[in-house]
Amino acid sequence: MVAKQATVLLGVSGGIAVYKAVELLRLFQRAGMDVRVIMTQKAxxxxGPMTFQTLSGFQVRLDNDGGLRQDSTITHIEEGNLADIMVIAPATANTLGKMAQGIADNLLTTTYMAFSNTVVVAPAMNTNMWAHPAMQRNMDVLRADGVYVVxxxxxxxxxxxxxxxxxxEPDSILAAVKLRLQxxxxxxxxxxxxxxxxGGTREPIDSVRYIGNRSSGKMGYALARAAHDRGASVELVKANIDLPRAPGVRETDAPTADEMYRTVMDRLPDYDILIMAAAVADYKLDRNPQDGKISKSRDDLNVCLQPTTDILLQASTIKRHDQYVVGFAAEYGPEAVARARGKMERKRLDMIVFNDIARRDIGFxxxxxxxxxxxxxxxxxxxxxPKETIxxxxxxxxxxxxxxxxxxx
Ligand SMILES: Cc1cc2nc3c(=O)[nH]c(=O)nc-3n(C[C@H](O)[C@H](O)[C@H](O)COP(=O)(O)O)c2cc1C
Structure with missing residues (x-):
């Protein structure tokens, strides 16, 4: 319903998965969207363009169209002006690489550069190509440029x-496009x-070792990006996250529980909403971490821990009535939801998001x-x-x- 009357500009580059782009075009149409297609020469x-042209009902744009059309409009600008969203599927390593580097040497990449609305890409390639460091570097650049990756x-x-x-799969790409349009x-x-x-805080033991957890920061990152897209002014306080910068989001590093506590307490008065998605250590060393590296020569090593400050509890204590505080509860085993609810009530939170860490296919x-x-x-x-949808x-x-x-x- 929301996606109705949306126009999708479908960019098709040259890989085996081009045949799946035909099915994708059909799915877009069934969802009420107009689809205009640009194909690379290789695609x-x-x-053949005839298939896409017949199904889409619009002339397929190709490199050899020339820059200037008979009606004096410039193809790469005109096609972009007509569309609400640009979807490149399949996106080859070659096309993604050019997009990341700002190379505009064909109609598809030139249109991408001239396009000012949301862009979604669905990469498709051989496993080694996808894993190649150059490819992953390019993907980081594209994500940082605001491109959405299925x-x-x-x-x-x-x-x-x-x-x-x-x-x-085409239905996953459709779902991602609908979500972006909404x-x-x-x-x-x-x-x-x-x-x-x-992210996850790390509590140092000495200069090289720490006690940490497996949180990747992906959930908090998805929340930051989504909140920014919905018009909020967002600051992300990150603990040891290895993800590209979220466009438009202010970022502050807070790698330990103490630093996170200080940063949150310092910033909270300036914010309307606090979402504590980080996995903050419950315990830290009961003394200052040793400078250098503790030698391996000892038979055993006892590490004594003390509790860290409960940031959510402190935030709830100082929060104003008009502020909204959200916690996350990673719980395990029976009665997990009840324990999450107990945590929400004890800490007087406005909301708690529970996830079950007993499950291996989700979460961390x-x-x-x-x-x-x-x-x-x-x-x-x-x-x-996907965490973006959540x-x-x-x-x-x-x-x-x-x-x-x-x-x-
Ligand atoms: C049979 C065949 C299958 C290919 N499949 C892929 C693919 O799935 N993904 C990819 O990135 N490149 C694939 N390639 C390589 C691209 O076609 C090649 O990099 C080309 O330059 C892409 O041009 P384009 O990005 O302008 O469409 C394939 C090549 C051939 C011959």
């Missing part, structure tokens, strides 16, 4: 190898300031999550989905929650 060697899946590839690099139209966090923590380090959103008055279960649902609930809270007071 036309896999599936990550390739794992499976049997056309070259007979089993591995990562297979283009995401989000582009959502401005429910405009004017709000959101402080988000992400994974691109997926499955959560239960708890508030003092309700409970929403969100089935397994982030949007969490923010839907936060946007509603803070509005209700402020209206009620």
């Amino acid at each position: 036309t060697e896999f599936v 990550e390739p899946g794992t499976g049997e590839l056309a070259c007979g190898v089993y591995g990562s690099g297979r283009m995401a 989000v582009d139209r959502k401005t429910d966090l405009r004017g709000l300031r959101v402080l988000i923590t992400a 380090s994974s691109d997926y999550n499955e959560v239960t959103i708890l508030t003092p008055v309700g409970e929403t279960r969100v089935e397994r989905a 982030a949007e649902i969490i923010l839907d609930n936060i946007a509603r929650g803070i509005k209700q809270k402020r209206t009620a007071s």
